[in-house]
Amino acid sequence: MIPEFKSYLREFKRHWLSYLLLLMLFDLFNQFILIPLLRYITTFVLQAGAIPFVSYQNVVTIITTHTIVFVILILELLLLLFLIYVQLVVLLLSIKTIASDNFELKTIFHLTWQRIKKTRLSTLLLVTMYFLILVPLADIVFRTPLLAKIQISEFILDYLTRTPLLLGILVAFYLIIICLGARWVLALPLIIYRQEKPLAAIKSSWQLTKNGNWWSLLSRMLVVAISTAIVLVIFYGLIYGLQLIWDLFPGKYLPMTLAILNLTLIQIVSAIVLAGVIVVFTLILLRGIKLLPKGKSSFITNKKTIFIAVLAALIIVASSVFTNSLYLTGTNGKRLLIISHRGVSDQNGVQNTIPALTKTVKLKPDYVEIDLHETKDHQFVVLHDENLAKLTGVNKAPSELTLKELTQLTAKENGHQAKITSFDQYLKAAQRHKQKLLLEIKTTPKDSKKMLQNFNRKYAATILRDHYQVQSLDYRVVEGLHQINSKLKVLYIQPYNFTYPHSVADGYSMEYSTLNTDFVWQAHLKQHPVYAWTINDEKLMKKMMYGQVDGLITDNVTLAKKAIKAYQADTSYAQRILNYLIVVHVSGNLEV
Template structure:
């Protein structure tokens, strides 16, 4: 009955409200599992603006790819999850349209999807959607190549047209697939109007996003993460700074902690166990005690460096710094006040930048240091940016074209961190971010030079692949 009864939007909406009244918690959980489970698959297949803004897939992929065990385990787990999601794909429709209970819906869905005929239809539909969708993408790329060759002055329009046309290809694929079902749609005029409205909105948003993204040359600020390049030393030490300066990054990013005696040490971790082998926090020791410690990383061994020495060497070699203030709940206010009063003149004179994960610290710093020298670090792109912030540093895997475009329109800067592989760097470049923080600044320089010679078709391909 589910696939043969007359379909009506008003009836579906009314029944959905009734079901939510009975299964609001359970239905919400099931819906959430479905969305999370199918999101990576949908993100790969359909390159729509909305899916590009859902960066959860990239975040999870980045996490599981950090070592081979989690990568293989994650892939196997996801395959198993997809299998069960497909077997139970009728659960929600049965609950909504047929008033079935959860257990009977699970049973019916499992039985319905256990036949060879079902899997034959499933794979056939999947292949059709894949071929139609990606054939459309290839056609769009071919049109862009032709535009690059014949009409170079219309490249911007062609790119924007390609962006919003992606949804048209996806809609076509979905529509053709649905045409093989037995659903009888009533009120076709309303369906047409809804589809037209959806396409119009997509056209407008994609055009605006594309115009902002592609109207800027690829020339990001290069930033060496923690003062190293390709593990050439212990991070955040003077020895590494001396080596990394030779690669001529625009900025060297480094981290600063406040010590027990209200001085500053160059260090990332809030615990000295990993680097120095002792169970202590930087704020538990004086600067003199910290400078005596031997630290080891990347097969290198050296001493910790105080911030004054690090800053002096950078200034002498005209190397700008991007300084992260590593505050704790116990010292955030004192840290910001002491640091600002002690170093604000040096920072402004030598064009250094400050950034921090702590919003309170940032607000205190604004009392003494111009906003143009301050950036707000956000681990994930999950919230609306603050209006009074000049620049943002954000994990590259959580960035979306819309986020970068919106901040460009507001004249706000976006830094991407920390793309280290060539694929990750290309994603950041294709998004048009202002700056890129990486552990491999020498590779970044090479990637930028190549990206600056991308044709519009190649740049469109990068967005298509990585957004």
């Protein structure tokens, strides 16, 4: 296996500039042209249809009353999948032709056009199915900014792991996907290089990976991935160690300049290594289908290639130097809000109850987030679930009981127990502790028609006086409260980042797994805050801080404070470089 890897590395060394240029152009095209264009089309279509957002709440309405918009969105989704396919065609064909010493743009365009002409809807559907099955391997084998947009939200996975039955189904599903992915890994190369039809390619891949051949391919990829990780860790460690020394130099500007150069060097080397990994993985796949190219010449490139490569590199490096200088000097830093999720911290009580609040306020969160349901007698109770069975053992919905009946129930959780509380009681307790609240209004089909009017009449003055905030997963609440009382600050909760909504909301609470810097940037352009939920991991907290979110909704206030302190306390440039490495290369970057 070692001689084989040496041949792969020799090939990358011969044409490293061409491979790097190829990937740089892909990145520039996606980040500055394609993704913004797709975003603009989506925004324009939604605005033309007077649709402020897309979520599970209004998808039926969109289908039934905005059929043309729905059709356009489906066509855009198909376009996105088609563009992912086209980019992979160009990428794999380019790598093979570069390795064969006969790369020409005209040739690539011609070969790509040949493949595109044979693409039919059935082909696209089969390729889409192939992508979905290979999602667990996609980040390793076929990583592109567009393919990275296909992901499953963490809150969905959390829901699927709540019961043994759902967890068993999820585990079985992933095992099947991994097994199929390992056996179908050669299907895409066969479609692109041999122009096989998708179904035939899947059958061919199944034959080529039988008798343990699938493990031969994947083990080689694992060796490359592990070796690359070790090399990068050593390199990052050396850069970090050097910056520790540079930070001891007198003055401010020399350590800062060296830090900017070091961080930029980390990004450049990471990009080169990534290019090398993608090339080696592609060569492994080519070997799997017995089409490994045999280039004969030594390192060759032309002046045009060098010019384009230098120009693209200058654009990327200049952008990196600018953003790195902002990050390292702290000019883009700001205070982050810590929001206690359901009023608890580290399982210190029963969610949404006064005893838990009393303990949590001692940790001094900026806000305590609680949930409100309307009761049978049109009052408000502090409760998250739509059924009381989980906390109290009573198989009733909040809307089926009066406030008096609800407050007589005892909730049990995490070894604690406490009485269900009314919003009025909770409000008085929060005011005694001078604790700000973030109020999430829950809705059900049984809510009264004037629920929002009653809420505004009873609590708006207090909310405005004490600078509380309101949020809801139901956009009708956001829109309704905005119409009733525009002075209230109402945020819209989004479980999935489909596109930036053009709504009347004053800010957004976003489930963290699909939140990206583009969403945060667009929100900040309108002076709207973005809160990330639910963050209970220190590395994820630092990732959100790096992504410039405005608040963390967490179940562990102490951990959040620790993470913020670790991220901001040490102002040395070495520590900031280490934070960057932890956020970007360990937790994963907040990509567009």
